[in-house]
Amino acid sequence: MIRLEGLTKTYGSFVAVDQIDLHVPKGALFGFLGPNGAGKTTTLRMIAGILRPTAGRIWLGGDDVVAAPLAAKARLGFIPDRPFVYEKLTGAEFLRFVAGLYSQDGERVERRIAELLELFELSVWKDELVESYSHGMRQKLIISSSLIHRPECIVVDEPMVGLDPKSARLLKEIFRHFVDRGGTVLMSTHTLEIVEAMCDRIAIIQQGKIVARGTMDDLRKQTASGDLSLEDLFLRLTGGTAAQELARVLGG
Amino acid sequence: MSVLALILRPKLLTLRTRLRQERGGGGGGKILIVAGVGLVFWAAVFGVLYRVLRYFRGVEDIGPLLAAKLLGLVLLSFLSILLLSNVITALSSFFLAKDLELLQSAPVDWLNVYLARLGETMVHSSWMVALMAVPIFSAYGVIYQGGLVFGLLSVVALAPLLLIPAVIGSAVTLTLVNVFPARRTRDLLSVVAVAAAGSVVLMFRIIRPEQLARPEGFNNLLDFITVLRTPTSPFLPSEWATDALMGVLVGPFDPLPLVLLWSTAAAVVVMGAWLHQRLYPSGFTRSQEAAERFAKGWIWHLVLDPLLRRLPAAKREFVIKDIKLFFRDTTQWSQLILLGVLLVIYLFNIRALPLFTGERVPFFLVTVVSFLNLGLAGFVLASIAARFVFPAISLEGRQMWLLRSSPLDLRTLLWSKYWTGTIPLLILALVITVFTNVLLRASGFMMAVGVGTIVLLTLAISALALGFGALYPQFETENAAQIPTSFGGLVFMMTTVALLAGVIMIEAVPVYGYLRATFNGQPVRVTPVMVLAFGAVVAVCGAATVIPLRVGLRKVESFEF
Numbered sequence: 001m002i003r004l005e006g007l008t009k010t011y012g013s014f015v016a017v018d019q020i021d022l023h024v025p026k027g028a029l030f031g032f033l034g035p036n037g038a039g040k041t042t043t044l045r046m047i048a049g050i051l052r053p054t055a056g057r058i059w060l061g062g063d064d065v066v067a068a069p070l071a072a073k074a075r076l077g078f079i080p081d082r083p084f085v086y087e088k089l090t091g092a093e094f095l096r097f098v099a100g101l102y103s104q105d106g107e108r109v110e111r112r113i114a115e116l117l118e119l120f121e122l123s124v125w126k127d128e129l130v131e132s133y134s135h136g137m138r139q140k141l142i143i144s145s146s147l148i149h150r151p152e153c154i155v156v157d158e159p160m161v162g163l164d165p166k167s168a169r170l171l172k173e174i175f176r177h178f179v180d181r182g183g184t185v186l187m188s189t190h191t192l193e194i195v196e197a198m199c200d201r202i203a204i205i206q207q208g209k210i211v212a213r214g215t216m217d218d219l220r221k222q223t224a225s226g227d228l229s230l231e232d233l234f235l236r237l238t239g240g241t242a243a244q245e246l247a248r249v250l251g252g
Numbered sequence: 253m254s255v256l257a258l259i260l261r262p263k264l265l266t267l268r269t270r271l272r273q274e275r276g277g278g279g280g281g282k283i284l285i286v287a288g289v290g291l292v293f294w295a296a297v298f299g300v301l302y303r304v305l306r307y308f309r310g311v312e313d314i315g316p317l318l319a320a321k322l323l324g325l326v327l328l329s330f331l332s333i334l335l336l337s338n339v340i341t342a343l344s345s346f347f348l349a350k351d352l353e354l355l356q357s358a359p360v361d362w363l364n365v366y367l368a369r370l371g372e373t374m375v376h377s378s379w380m381v382a383l384m385a386v387p388i389f390s391a392y393g394v395i396y397q398g399g400l401v402f403g404l405l406s407v408v409a410l411a412p413l414l415l416i417p418a419v420i421g422s423a424v425t426l427t428l429v430n431v432f433p434a435r436r437t438r439d440l441l442s443v444v445a446v447a448a449a450g451s452v453v454l455m456f457r458i459i460r461p462e463q464l465a466r467p468e469g470f471n472n473l474l475d476f477i478t479v480l481r482t483p484t485s486p487f488l489p490s491e492w493a494t495d496a497l498m499g500v501l502v503g504p505f506d507p508l509p510l511v512l513l514w515s516t517a518a519a520v521v522v523m524g525a526w527l528h529q530r531l532y533p534s535g536f537t538r539s540q541e542a543a544e545r546f547a548k549g550w551i552w553h554l555v556l557d558p559l560l561r562r563l564p565a566a567k568r569e570f571v572i573k574d575i576k577l578f579f580r581d582t583t584q585w586s587q588l589i590l591l592g593v594l595l596v597i598y599l600f601n602i603r604a605l606p607l608f609t610g611e612r613v614p615f616f617l618v619t620v621v622s623f624l625n626l627g628l629a630g631f632v633l634a635s636i637a638a639r640f641v642f643p644a645i646s647l648e649g650r651q652m653w654l655l656r657s658s659p660l661d662l663r664t665l666l667w668s669k670y671w672t673g674t675i676p677l678l679i680l681a682l683v684i685t686v687f688t689n690v691l692l693r694a695s696g697f698m699m700a701v702g703v704g705t706i707v708l709l710t711l712a713i714s715a716l717a718l719g720f721g722a723l724y725p726q727f728e729t730e731n732a733a734q735i736p737t738s739f740g741g742l743v744f745m746m747t748t749v750a751l752l753a754g755v756i757m758i759e760a761v762p763v764y765g766y767l768r769a770t771f772n773g774q775p776v777r778v779t780p781v782m783v784l785a786f787g788a789v790v791a792v793c794g795a796a797t798v799i800p801l802r803v804g805l806r807k808v809e810s811f812e813f
Contacts, residue, residue, distance in 0.1 A: 048657035051812050070659040078657040084650040088580035089573065100569025101658035129580070145654075 031199035077146030338421025649727030719800025
């Protein structure tokens with residue numbers, strides 16, 4: 001379970017995240033949407049304990065991320081949008097290191113590393129330095145590292161960027177199995193088809209505030225949109241006229 | 253706006269923004285400190301050279317020859333440094349810079365790209381040498397009353413001297429990248445550069461230049477003058493610059509050296525451009541290849557696992573990771589070569605002290621040298637800590653998302669960084685101190701004082717390096733070797749020097765007491781003053797260890813990414 005209460009983040013006078021309340025129940029796959037610069041990544045990084053909230057509370061399972069960070073973080077697997085990893089470690093070494101951060105070692109970890117590398121088709125590359133990995137391979141390595149300690153919750157920022165179709169399908173299946181077994185996923189993405197197809201609930205954030213939340217049906221009711229697709233709903237809620245503007249710029 | 257100006261504009265705008273941010277973010281104090289240290293350095297260089305040149309001016313006949321020879325040597329060293337530095341910088345600006353893909357995909361003429369990158373390479377490699385030249389040329393100008401003409405001529409002579417090695421360095425890099433992948437070339441060059449610098453320093457020390465100052469070293473004055481009159485090489489640009497500058501100062505002035513300098517500079521730019529047009533496309537393609545691929549991690553586990561078995565998993569994996577990254581990053585481990593050179597020179601200097609000339613070494617002198625050696629050893633350790641411990645936090649920058657989102661206690665992070673840096677430093681400190689005291693044949697008392705103090709100092713220096721490294725992180729720097737030269741590195745060195753001075757001053761009291769007692773033939777007693785002084789040293793070093801680590805921890809906890 002992930003719960004946010006009055007979560008706020010300011011940078012000087014700029015309010016990046018403004019009094020967000022959100023509840024992602026256990027066993028749910030939750031889509032977190034918003035235009036660029038709306039505050040998605042800031043929110044996710046606060047949940048992961050990377051950024052400190054200006055105000056409000058974040059609960060992961062039963063633990064407060066600010067008051068009991070180590071216990072809360074032990075429940076979490078975080079997948080960032082930019083795959084920065086130690087370039088001079090091999091894939092297997094990186095996973096072993098991450099397992100160490102979660103105080104896990106020994107034969108169990110070695111088996112888990114082999115299992116995850118196999119799953120993401122990285123076994124052949126396991127003894128090669130990360131500096132020779134492609135963007136997609138790094139992304140797969142980071143996804144593997146977020147699963148190494150068998151987390152209760154996964155917070156993921158733009159998971160599909162750089163993944164080939166096969167890996168993207170695999171990731172979707174992993175997330176689905178994960179929530180079916182009681183895990184919780186909070187996912188931020190711009191790929192609205194994936195959210196529409198996979199997520200149980202959705203929240204849309206704009207200018208730091210949540211402007212809509214609920215199931216697809218709830219969102220349609222809130223906006224009185226009939227049977228609009230998520231893309232149309234999203235554009236209506238966020239005032240997006242980008243498509244028309246794009247056509248104009250391109251001379252269409 | 254010309255295309256060349258357009259390509260250079262982002263760099264200039266970035267520089268302007270950085271300066272504005274510095275000024276806006278209370279960077280006035282920072283600028284003041286850097287300027288202050290720079291001025292002290294300039295004044296020292298000027299002062300030393302002024303005295304030397306004043307002495308030369310007083311020597312009849314051979315005075316100007318000596319001054320010219322010295323200038324020739326200085327400019328020749330500049331030329332060698334510039335050549336090496338340009339080769340390394342060209343690798344980044346021509347092949348590894350992040351904006352190259354944008355430039356390559358844009359419809360920009362190759363000549364403009366070449367000239368822009370050449371200019372960038374020259375500025376990055378030469379600014380330090382250009383700054384260093386200011387007090388040197390000033391000393392020559394003042395002593396020989398060169399006036400404004402000499403000032404202007406210095407600029408005219410220095411400019412091609414900076415440009416020529418930039419073109420040659422870039423051409424060497426271009427050729428190398430066409431043979432090896434760029435990242436492999438970088439590794440290769442890092443090692444070659446450090447080894448070359450180390451060898452030059454080592455050779456310079458081992459030939460003991462101080463002996464040349466002894467008059468009995470020369471057989472014949474005429475031979476000596478002949479050597480002075482002979483140019484190092486008539487084809488070296490540094491020699492042309494020397495001829496032009498000395499011509500203005502002591503006459504007769506001949507414009508030919510200046511013509512040679514500028515025509516050579518123009519010719520090498522043309523040749524460099526031709527080579528760039530021919531080789532750059534294939535070199536750039538090769539530079540996209542990765543360096544090495546496979547790594548033998550099991551060797552480290554074989555060595556380290558038994559040693560670290562008792563540590564908790566997080567600490568153990570952190571230490572193993574740090575050691576692996578250090579030895580796999582050529583820019584880092586290659587600095588060990590310099591460390592080895594430093595150590596050899598250090599011990600060589602102690603051995604070469606005129607204490608060992610056959611007579612019995614005076615007790616007073618040995619005790620004082622052994623005691624002051626603590627300060628020197630501390631300074632050496634501080635320089636090494638600046639190289640290896642100070643960058644530790646900065647190097648985690650890009651991966652901080654992982655460390656902050658995992659249940660890693662940040663004390664574990666600091667603990668691992670601290671001990672990974674401190675243990676090798678401690679071994680080195682003990683080797684330096686014990687060996688030096690053995691070479692000096694110091695007494696048991698001085699050995700105990702030396703070993704005790706250096707252990708405490710090492711613990712403090714390492715903590716200061718880590719603490720200041722956390723206070724002034726350089727997360728964007730990709731080359732670890734550049735991190736110690738930042739403002740934070742300067743502040744760390746200044747603080748460490750203050751600590752060393754403090755400890756030496758406190759310990760001078762009991763050491764003086766010991767000297768006096770021994771000199772008077774009295775037994776050495778443990779007095780309250782002695783206890784108080786050594787207690788104060790423990791307290792000062794303890795505070796210098798604990799406070800920086802705590803401040804560093806608080807700073808690391810406040811990092812936001």
